[in-house]
Amino acid sequence: MELYLDTANLEEIREIALWGVLSGATTNPTLVAKEFAARGERLTWDGLRSHLATLCELVGGPVSAEVTALEAEAMVAEGRRLAAIHPQIVVKLPTTEEGLRACKRLSAEGIKVNMTLIFSANQALLAARAGAAYLSPFLGRVDDISWDGGELLREIVEIREVQDLPVRVIAASIRHPRHVTEAALLGADIATMPYGVFKALLKHPLTDLGLKRFMEDWDKVKP
Ligand code: G3P
Numbered sequence: 001m002e003l004y005l006d007t008a009n010l011e012e013i014r015e016i017a018l019w020g021v022l023s024g025a026t027t028n029p030t031l032v033a034k035e036f037a038a039r040g041e042r043l044t045w046d047g048l049r050s051h052l053a054t055l056c057e058l059v060g061g062p063v064s065a066e067v068t069a070l071e072a073e074a075m076v077a078e079g080r081r082l083a084a085i086h087p088q089i090v091v092k093l094p095t096t097e098e099g100l101r102a103c104k105r106l107s108a109e110g111i112k113v114n115m116t117l118i119f120s121a122n123q124a125l126l127a128a129r130a131g132a133a134y135l136s137p138f139l140g141r142v143d144d145i146s147w148d149g150g151e152l153l154r155e156i157v158e159i160r161e162v163q164d165l166p167v168r169v170i171a172a173s174i175r176h177p178r179h180v181t182e183a184a185l186l187g188a189d190i191a192t193m194p195y196g197v198f199k200a201l202l203k204h205p206l207t208d209l210g211l212k213r214f215m216e217d218w219d220k221v222k223p
Contacts, residue, residue: 008032023190107133
C-alpha cells in the first residue's frame with residue numbers, strides 16, 4: 001500500500017518526502033484554503049498554479065487537486081486547467097451526477113480522475129464505471145456518524161477485485177494510525193493521511209526507550 005500525505009502544506013511535504021516513503025499527495029478545497037489563509041495570502045489562480053506545481057515537484061508522485069465547480073461543463077474546464085499545471089496532477093471530482101459526467105469526459109481525454117466524497121460501495125462502482133483512475137472512500141467521516149468506515153473500504157476493495165475494475169482505491173479521511181493498518185490489511189492501494197498521522201505511524205515508546213538504553217550501555221564502555 002502506498003502512503004500519501006493529505007495536505008497542501010509544503011513544509012509537511014518537504015519533511016516527510018525526506019523519509020523516502022512518500023508516494024503522492026491529496027488536497028481538497030479545505031486544505032488549500034487553510035494553507036493560503038495561514039500565510040495571509042489571497043487565493044488567486046496564479047498563486048494556486050504555482051503552489052500546486054511546487055507541491056508536485058516536492059512529492060515526485062501523483063498530486064490530487066480538486067475542482068470547485070459544481071456543474072459538469074465547468075468541472076471539465078477547471079479539470080483541464082488543473083491537469084495542465086503539471087503532469088503529476090490528478091483531478092479530484094465529487095461523486096455527484098455532475099461529477100460522474102465530468103469524470104467520463106476528462107478520463108476519455110486521458111486526464112486521471114480521483115473521485116472523492118465516496119460514502120457507499122455503489123457510489124464507488126459508479127465512479128469506477130465513469131472511468132475514474134482513483135476512488136476515495138472517506139473512512140473517518142463514516143466512522144464519525146457511527147457507521148463502519150473499514151467495512152465500506154472492504155466492500156469497495158472486494159468489488160474492485162471481483163469485478164476486475166481498473167481503478168486504484170485510496171483510503172481517505174484517515175484519522176489515526178489504526179486506520180492505516182486497517183487499510184493495509186483490507187488491501188487498499190493507497191492510504192492518504194494528515195501529517196500528524198504520518199508522524200504517529202513511526203512513533204513507539206518502546207523504540208525510544210530501547211534506543212535510550214542502547215546508548216546508555218554504549219556510553220559506559222566506549223573509550
Ligand atoms: O482529502 C479528503 C479527506 O482525506 C478528508 O479527510 O479528515 O477532512 O475527513 P477529513
